[in-house]
Amino acid sequence: MTPNIAAAKAALSHLDIETSAAAVKAKSRDFFWYSPVLKARLDNVMADFVVSPRTEADIIEILKTCYTHDVPVTTRGSGTGNYGQAMPLAGGCILHLRHMAEVKEVHPGRVIVEPGCLLKDLDAACQAHSGQEIRMFSSTWATATIGGFIAGGSGGVGSCTWGSLRDLGNIIRLRVVTMEAEPRVLELRGDDLARVSHAYGTNGIITELEMPLAPAYDWVQMFVATDDFYDAAALAEDLANEDGILIKLATVFEAPIAKDFFQRVAPYVTQDTHLVALMVAPHSMDGFETFLRRRPAAKVIYRSDTAEWARKPGLVFEYGWNHTTLRALKVDPSITYLQVRYGGTAQIKLIEEMRDALSPEVLQHLEVMREAGKVVFAGLSLVKFTTEERLDEIIRMHEEAGAMVFNPHRYTLEEGGRQTVDDRQLAFKKEADPKGLLNPGKMISWDVPDWDYTRMYSYAKIREVGRS
């Protein structure tokens, strides 16, 4: 099965197609470099051409053409994925969705939108229409697309209230085009959503999404400082457990993250300041202030509605979620991170154990989430990277203590997750992408069904230079 790139390009030449090496190279990169492990492996990956459809009919034509000519297709929203989700490992076509960004319908509690719409544009449209916004978004709100968030993300700002994207009710409907001789258009709902959400575009292209909405508020963004790490953690957890106080973000940063990595915050904190970032609904501020008065150890050092800082810090959520690592990386390129699932009633004990064993090599960055109705901490711990061996050892230490780690230093669906095949996604790929042309190399179970996960998977057909 050798791709006939030239034939595909010729057949698609009437569309918005890019073939210059510079343009193709730029669109063949996402935030994979965020991981030192992935950076070493994916730096020279490159597609052959980029095509940007304007309609679902264009997508059908592109898929049909690439199917005929055995050309791999890797879909791209904005390319902010940081596990190399959008890296075209086998070259071929980048299907770029920037032109498909229309907000089609807004109703009470839901919106229908095209996949290429930026999260921030989607929010602006819903806000303007009827004071609504999406329930949750990745901290890349300003740059990422809704399609990329659903296909490549898992949750974020808002997950402290609404849980994760995969939870029932957080996606209503996905319209998907298959990669076959005659591409089909499917409407997926309910259990079927799990086939393509968080499947990295390996088994279908999302052409339309129906998402639930929440009311849009002028969230008060805050930084709260404490001298004790556990005061900061308790504040975030307890606040999230206040049923009458509506929040959208509660993030905890161990010292000296704020001092060392948050430039605009640094003047207001010391090396020993632990920080909590919060977004609270304006009509909950009275309740929040009452809550805070009961915790004299905590001090609000920044409030977006009354800010007196000479240099404003910008959006507070752009310090949380995966942005924490990004900020740290910019100051100290040797920093990387881990995704840790604490949870359970003993979560603070577990965090304490990890802190005692590993701080400051590993610094705690905690995000409050809801999971099965309960407030839990997700850890996006900052790690001072030395070697891959030490990183693996740190992961092992977590797992031995009972903290599950989702490895962000892997580009496959399975290794970043629970290291098991998602049968629904695999079964759907067999049906919807029989030639295995969609985002090749990302679903191990497709290529090597009996992979044992003791070592890092390396896609055999990885292609390191452009062939166009």
Place this chain on the structure above:
Amino acid sequence: MTPNIAAAKAALSHLDIETSAAAVKAKSRDFFWYSPVLKARLDNVMADFVVSPRTEADIIEILKTCYTHDVPVTTRGSGTGNYGQAMPLAGGCILHLRHMAEVKEVHPGRVIVEPGCLLKDLDAACQAHSGQEIRMFSSTWATATIGGFIAGGSGGVGSCTWGSLRDLGNIIRLRVVTMEAEPRVLELRGDDLARVSHAYGTNGIITELEMPLAPAYDWVQMFVATDDFYDAAALAEDLANEDGILIKLATVFEAPIAKDFFQRVAPYVTQDTHLVALMVAPHSMDGFETFLRRRPAAKVIYRSDTAEWARKPGLVFEYGWNHTTLRALKVDPSITYLQVRYGGTAQIKLIEEMRDALSPEVLQHLEVMREAGKVVFAGLSLVKFTTEERLDEIIRMHEEAGAMVFNPHRYTLEEGGRQTVDDRQLAFKKEADPKGLLNPGKMISWDVPDWDYTRMYSYAKIREVGRS
């Protein structure tokens, strides 16, 4: 301190005042008769006159006048309180708030309203203004006032998401007039709210409220049937723990409550049908249906959006909360109820224990609530009443098993609650009602500071006939 009723009436005669025995008697009754215990004790209580202010200035004048003439004042919203909260034990003046019902301002997430506004009118105004509604309401939504709900209620429909009225953030601000020679107008926020919320109007009259709002949706109301009680309970609990599925009500009724007491539901259930009443946001129905497919034991027998019942059941929440008892009472006047706090991780075990020991003398009616961030069951168990002694024994059995009971067969603040004085309320009464004229007899700690709660409190100055 003998009240000079005649002088007060004369001084207030330019206001909307009623003095005819029939009118005064009608407004001297609330839903106290709901409890066989209270019915026996309060049936002949009656005020001397009713005055209905139109403005806060009127209220100040009325309080000042009654203060001068030592006339007791019992405030009345709609009189739906079922613990005798609004019964004028010492006679005197009924301050009726029906004319003060204006919705003053609606903003994103909050509303400012006068106390006499009916809950349903408040919702209609917020819905019309900007698609909003109050977070929670008593099941007496159609008839009760917002002031009465705050002063006499505790939570209800919506508490499965937002917790109770007393939780931080569920009331923003109360404006209160005191009962002094020169009445003061106070604005209470934060911790100070606890002074007057759920204080039965014993220490100040609420003249304006600022309440948080949530988005208004066209909630899908449902009845779901199961053959096993624990399937029904698990369904309600698990659904409330689905973070992505937005609900406003989840109520469980043990069989044969539905068959015996819910007339319009009866044709669709059997003597053995356990029932769950639900309100689910329309945009969460896809998620809900997926959730339900995983529970083949549960069957939706009624959906408000696709209903095919010949005789519609009306609003589903009017089967839950305190309406369950009302419906049962109408069929079997010997039914009464208990308010039980289960909660904790072993709550289902506790419920099972009570059921094993007491069903069918006590039938489980459970309401899902949020408490400190967790889903818990509040029990409003139906009790086949025989004697006061047996009722006390049933309460004791609950308490010995570890289920706290809030006794709804008492008219004082303390006995219906945790049997302790709320110091904040008492302290505020000393300051705001120095003569003890506001709703006399309802705060034991005011009259008999060292009451020991081993027997039912009986207000010494209870007055059984009208004196006007």
